Amino acid sequence: MATIRYVTGVNAEYFFILFPLFASLRRHAPGIRLEVCDFGLTGPQRAFLARKGALVATPPGLEGAHPWRCKAALGRYLRDRPWDVMFWLDADMMAVAPVEDLLTSIAQSLQETGKPLAVCTDASTTGLALSLVPAPRFQSLAPARGIGLDTLYLNSGFFACASPDFLAEWDRQCQEMPEENLFEQNAFNLVAHPAGFLPLPMWEWNLCAGNLDAARIEVQDGIPQAIHPEGRVRILHATSHRPEDVIKQTVTLSAGGRTFEATIKLLRHQALLQWQMSLLRDGLTEDAAHLAEAGLGRPDAGAGGEADAEAKARFQKGGELFLLRRFAEAAAAFREVLRLKPDHPRSLFNLAMAEAELGRLSQAPPLLRQAIQSDPDYREAHVYLVMMLVRLGETAAAAEALALALAKWPQDPTLRQLADQGGETKNFV
Incomplete structure (x- = not known):
């Protein structure tokens, strides 16, 4: 054999x-x-x-x-x-x-x-x-x-x-x-x-994602079936030279009692995006023990409370809407999570990102500060607080936020690059 x-x-x-x-x-x-x-x-x-x-x-x-x-x-x-x-x-x-x-x-x-x-x-x-x-x-x-x-x-x-x-x-x-x-x-x-x-x-x-138009996507019990005119699709490839097909995104999510910041290429097709995110969660949950042993991710301080079915469903829906660039609907979903769980750090962060995308940039720093207060080790919230403050022209506050973040993560490459550029965010936002 x-x-x-x-x-x-x-x-x-x-x-x-x-x-x-x-x-x-x-x-x-x-x-x-x-x-x-x-x-x-x-x-x-x-x-x-x-x-x-x-x-x-x-x-x-x-x-x-x-x-x-x-x-x-x-x-x-x-x-x-x-x-x-x-x-x-x-x-x-x-x-x-x-x-x-x-x-x-x-x-x-x-x-x-x-x-x-x-x-x-x-x-x-x-x-x-x-x-x-x-x-x-x-x-x-x-x-x-x-x-x-x-x-x-x-x-x-x-x-x-x-x-x-x-x-x-x-x-x-x-x-x-x-x-x-x-x-x-x-x-x-x-x-x-x-x-x-x-x-x-x-x-x-x-x-590949750029050729998905030729296939028919049918969802059965939450699982997509991809049917091409010539037969059944076996493998999908999340790649394309067209930005309308695929988005590179860093998502923050919990799985197996841990929180991860995952950079991933996501399909823009709504049903496939939802399925891809569920696969990501399933994969992380399956390997949570090995990931923890290797020191990847960090304990999810809100894992117990997030088990509340309504809050979890609204949070996941908000993330999917954000990736589909439906920012107003995403913001509404994250506000609902915060109504149920007022200090949920990842919902505060995601709401800040949605507000920024909607042109309400000044709403982002207070939300990011609240996320950091809820979870002082939320690195991504620290990074984006610096970026948002620079974009708002609040240079003194940005320098203070950057110094605080560097004290926690002195070797972080993104923070070091921000410091080397004097807080310039053009390569990040």
């Missing part, structure tokens, strides 16, 4: 994007064990993955490398781990239907045909891809590899590989590429087209 490995990779910034993927695979592929390549994680993040038995350590020479260069070096990550076929899934993917048996079938097809690779052909041609995201080095090398402007572009977000030699050549090619647009994926195309591959339907295995 073939040895199959399932692999993803992530850096420190996007660590929490793993948890919707973990939760979706538990539901739709419970027999799969996903391993995570360290593309630049923190010590506590590595400790968590090690406790979970999922950490693939950074090979020598890749410390501090761009995450895309790390991805192209998968062969080095897996050098001491036996495999006949490896599947790669980008960390911002989620399974939306059973996949385990079908993945095994893809692995068998690779071994039977002798092809090195199974990969999705993108909906766009190479010429269209280059018109959207120019990459001069790739464009200059493509013709010699048999890649014309009308050649279908390959998407490396999901693929299966049965050849260590292919991974080694991809790594070599990527090392030669400048850090231009999509340089890792362009290197993948330069190697894959001459090597040959089994084509996989992108609508089934790598439906």
Whole structure:
């Protein structure tokens, strides 16, 4: 029987994007064990993955490398781990239907045909891809590899590989590429087209957010079913070059009795966003013990009270409305939470953010101060209090708030950058 490995990779910034993927695979592929390549994680993040038995350590020479260069070096990550076929899934993917048996079938097809690779052909041609995201080095090398402007572009977000030699050549090619647009994926195309591959339907295995318009989303018992005109979607990918499809957001939420600040890419589609947030909570709750042991997150001081069903439901709804940019409705939801739980720090923070988005900037600092009074260790509230005060021109108050925050977190990179810029917030707000 073939040895199959399932692999993803992530850096420190996007660590929490793993948890919707973990939760979706538990539901739709419970027999799969996903391993995570360290593309630049923190010590506590590595400790968590090690406790979970999922950490693939950074090979020598890749410390501090761009995450895309790390991805192209998968062969080095897996050098001491036996495999006949490896599947790669980008960390911002989620399974939306059973996949385990079908993945095994893809692995068998690779071994039977002798092809090195199974990969999705993108909906766009190479010429269209280059018109959207120019990459001069790739464009200059493509013709010699048999890649014309009308050649279908390959998407490396999901693929299966049965050849260590292919991974080694991809790594070599990527090392030669400048850090231009999509340089890792362009290197993948330069190697894959001459090597040959089994084509996989992108609508089934790598439906990106920008192509969701072609699918029908049906929600059954709170779980979305994605139906493409050609069949059932198996994996959704929360990526797009269009901001109307995906938003990068830092959300504060509680799960398993702990509070987390998670940076994640969220789908703009309302039903999918709600489901994605539920997957994030489910994933964090499932791994709460390991996360606590690794020192990630912090105890949720209000966890007991937040179990109140009405307050919890309104808080979650407010968060979803905010991400959908329905700020007035979000503010109303957070006010309802505060009516039920007057000093709930995360609702105070979120209400401050909603007021700022509605143009009522002066309402934000009092709410943030109240959040800090309720939870003095609420780092994000400290950071945004400084930013809001600077935007309001209250420089003395901003300096005082910044000094207080730096006394608590002297090495925090965001606070240090604010201090170095004299409180300038243009890179943060």
